[in-house]
Amino acid sequence: MTLPRRALLGAGLATGAGMALAGCTGEAPATPEQRQPPPFDPKDWASVRAQFALDPNLAHFAAFVFASHPAPVRAAIERHRAALDSDTAGYLRQDIDLEEKARTAVAGYLGCNVLDLALTDSTTMGMGLLCGGMKLGPGQEVLTTEHDFVGTYAALDNLAARTGAPVRRVTLYDDPAAATEADIVTRLRAGIGPRTRMVVVTWVHSGTGVRLPIKAIAAMLAEVNASRDPAERALLAVDGVHGFAAVDTTVTDLGCDFLTAGTHKWLHGPRGTGLLWAKSWDPVAPVIPSFSLDEGPGQRATPGGYHTFEHRWAVTEAVEFHRAIGRDRIAARIQEQATRLKEGLATIPKVTLITPRDPAVSAGLVMCQVGDLMPANAVQALRDQHRIVASATPYARSYLRFGPSMVTTPEQVDQVVKAVATL
Numbered sequence: 001m002t003l004p005r006r007a008l009l010g011a012g013l014a015t016g017a018g019m020a021l022a023g024c025t026g027e028a029p030a031t032p033e034q035r036q037p038p039p040f041d042p043k044d045w046a047s048v049r050a051q052f053a054l055d056p057n058l059a060h061f062a063a064f065v066f067a068s069h070p071a072p073v074r075a076a077i078e079r080h081r082a083a084l085d086s087d088t089a090g091y092l093r094q095d096i097d098l099e100e101k102a103r104t105a106v107a108g109y110l111g112c113n114v115l116d117l118a119l120t121d122s123t124t125m126g127m128g129l130l131c132g133g134m135k136l137g138p139g140q141e142v143l144t145t146e147h148d149f150v151g152t153y154a155a156l157d158n159l160a161a162r163t164g165a166p167v168r169r170v171t172l173y174d175d176p177a178a179a180t181e182a183d184i185v186t187r188l189r190a191g192i193g194p195r196t197r198m199v200v201v202t203w204v205h206s207g208t209g210v211r212l213p214i215k216a217i218a219a220m221l222a223e224v225n226a227s228r229d230p231a232e233r234a235l236l237a238v239d240g241v242h243g244f245a246a247v248d249t250t251v252t253d254l255g256c257d258f259l260t261a262g263t264h265k266w267l268h269g270p271r272g273t274g275l276l277w278a279k280s281w282d283p284v285a286p287v288i289p290s291f292s293l294d295e296g297p298g299q300r301a302t303p304g305g306y307h308t309f310e311h312r313w314a315v316t317e318a319v320e321f322h323r324a325i326g327r328d329r330i331a332a333r334i335q336e337q338a339t340r341l342k343e344g345l346a347t348i349p350k351v352t353l354i355t356p357r358d359p360a361v362s363a364g365l366v367m368c369q370v371g372d373l374m375p376a377n378a379v380q381a382l383r384d385q386h387r388i389v390a391s392a393t394p395y396a397r398s399y400l401r402f403g404p405s406m407v408t409t410p411e412q413v414d415q416v417v418k419a420v421a422t423l
């Protein structure tokens, strides 16, 4: 399963040769002065939206693909960049450990022990570190699904080549719109063999919008594992990128063993930042040498080398921004808009809703198919004719995709419904 890099990037941002300047409305970008936001009132959604430098002439329903940062994150990046440019060695040597500050902020948000958290550049890097380091015994195997991201499949191909372990896939639903928690858990359970050591799933599927019941899956695995030796237990690894900072839950609530996510999507954190968490790092060998050899296992699993530290350290401000608004309020805002969007789209005769309407098995992503219109063409028409930014899913079966978030409004959701009806 391969998708050309351009297809992946292009599907998220825009499509078609004419969209090389994705996001560009033909107007000059805002000057630094114009980008000065009004005071931040976390209780006021208009004020929250005003912290972003996103083009106000567009309705940004693909903001989750790759983050635009709110003002405090932009300011932190600029602050770190200026200090590094001015006295790199001095700033790196200062007393405040900015990397640990960022790790502590993310750990607090995720609800995990800070010592178990590795900082990465992306979800994909986290999955690569996990699959690249996973220790498997002879005869052990891996189970994944037909609904995962191309990066997960590539990481699992590498794992299979390294260890010789078979990687099997199960289908968790035939019709995404009709997916149910119980059926998903039953189908996954049926795929688990006596030697399955690792179960790799995606929390919220970026191809269909289906949200997996991770907690129920973890409970099912706990039953399976009850009679197994520790070294034979099936461990649950989750690509959590479209759930993290979009769904109001902690990693303890989820109950999985590993979670990888980018902090540059729903958290609106600095581009090129992410996390990998493990309940226990014992089954995972280090892949990239760390710069923190004496600390916790999460630190030791954090790839060493010099990074774009101005971005990594500004994750702290991204978490603080979310915390000020409230994870529960953000999740509720996303769900309110996603539900409104699904209800609106469902009234249009030529539209087939792909994502389940039930919030228990969906999150912020909303996919649909408009008659026989190619999703890429729908994306283009929405942008050109309605100034709505959507995306087409980069999977073998592509759909038109929207991601309502804190940078969109219920009124814009209604505009999307009206616009889709005209397509």
Ligand SMILES: Cc1ncc(COP(=O)(O)O)c(C=O)c1O
Pocket (backbone or CB within 6 Å): 065, 121, 122, 123, 124, 125, 148, 149, 151, 202, 204, 205, 206, 239, 241, 242, 261, 262, 263, 274
């Ligand atoms: C399910 C899923 N996982 C991973 C990624 C890649 O995320 P990252 O850029 O953080 O590696 C994407 C999309 O970009 C995705 O949809």
